[in-house]
Amino acid sequence: MTLALAVDISLTLLVLAVAGWIIAVRDTFAAMIGFVAYGLLLALVWVRLAAPDVALTEAAIGGGLTGALLIGAAARLRGTEAAARAEYPGALTRTLAAVLAVTVAAALAIGVLALPDPTPTLAPAAAANLATTGVGNPVTAVLLAFRAMDTLLEAIVVLLALLGVWSLAPDRAWGGCPGPRRLVDPDGVLAWLARLLPPIGIVVGLYIFWIGADLPGGKFQGATILAAMWLLVIWAGLADTPPISRTWLRVLLVAGPLVFIVIGFAGSITAGAVLAYPEGHAKPLIVAIEIALMPTLVLTLALLVAGAPQRIPPQ
């Protein structure tokens, strides 16, 4: 057994142990903390699967932002925990659920062991056409050139999710600020970190965004780091969430997808197909789309965590 395989096996066991613990532990708050650790362990798995772009996304969004969202919700719902204890299903339901889960897993495992060899792959096709896009990172090339339609629809889905969250506001709070007003000790550790970390985080976020054209990284990972910095400042009480009726906010939220759509449809005139780029101009257009999407993504991701508007809008 090689050392690499030993590392992989220990990582697998660790991931499965944390996953089992997340499901089994009584305290919901503890389960949410476990989920953040789980996200970071999964990021290591992605590195072992030679997918550093996915590893960054998993650590930033899968573990970080989702974890922050769930921890915040668990803290608010703490009082409902005791009542839920009485609703746990009986031994029969639990046994049937276990049988179902094992059956599904076993069926999938047979599929994993029966995967065709060699696996069909699009890597040679991506490599052959990478030069036409001007970017060096094949994943970025797929995201913004070969499969740009997916990324466009994704940007719109994220925006629709935000609209869905906002629409859950009580009528009187429509147009107001998301989340509760944060009252934190201005000399506390949180406020101190919220002053110390953002300058570093902003540089790291922008670097990961910019390097994404040629190396692992990209707008989603970079935008998540910037969104996290903004949320840190908000949670430390140093800034407040903007009222959702602000014009600048709404303009920035639609600007990214709008630029993407305009450049995409311009492609049908200049390059003969929707979301195609004219010969030789792919790189500047891709960079233009990424720069336009960046503020939209930062705002959307942070506001998705902040939640529905709760406070009456300022007059």
Next chain:
Amino acid sequence: MNTPTLFGLCAVALVGVGLYGLIVNPQPLRKILAFNLIGSGVFLLFGAIARRGAAVGMGGDPVPQALLITGIVVAFSATALAVALVLRLFDEAGSVTLAPDAPAEPPDA
């Protein structure tokens, strides 16, 4: 056993663990969490298949890897919407039970 197969089986086990948690745990927030475990298992299975597609100097097939990034972001958006729904239910009803015969008690105003 090679690395993609090992992590493929790990992914399969995660789907199983998540499915069990989704059925057994009565709290909506824990169901959302379990659903995210299933989702990460599906992503990991897809990633293991992408790794098997390594060719021409690339560590894995970049097309599934790009789709995975899209998938993780969309899963986060869906989670945020689900959490917002649960929190609104809590604000309206004062509890978050999914039990069909539970009395809907208004919160003490």
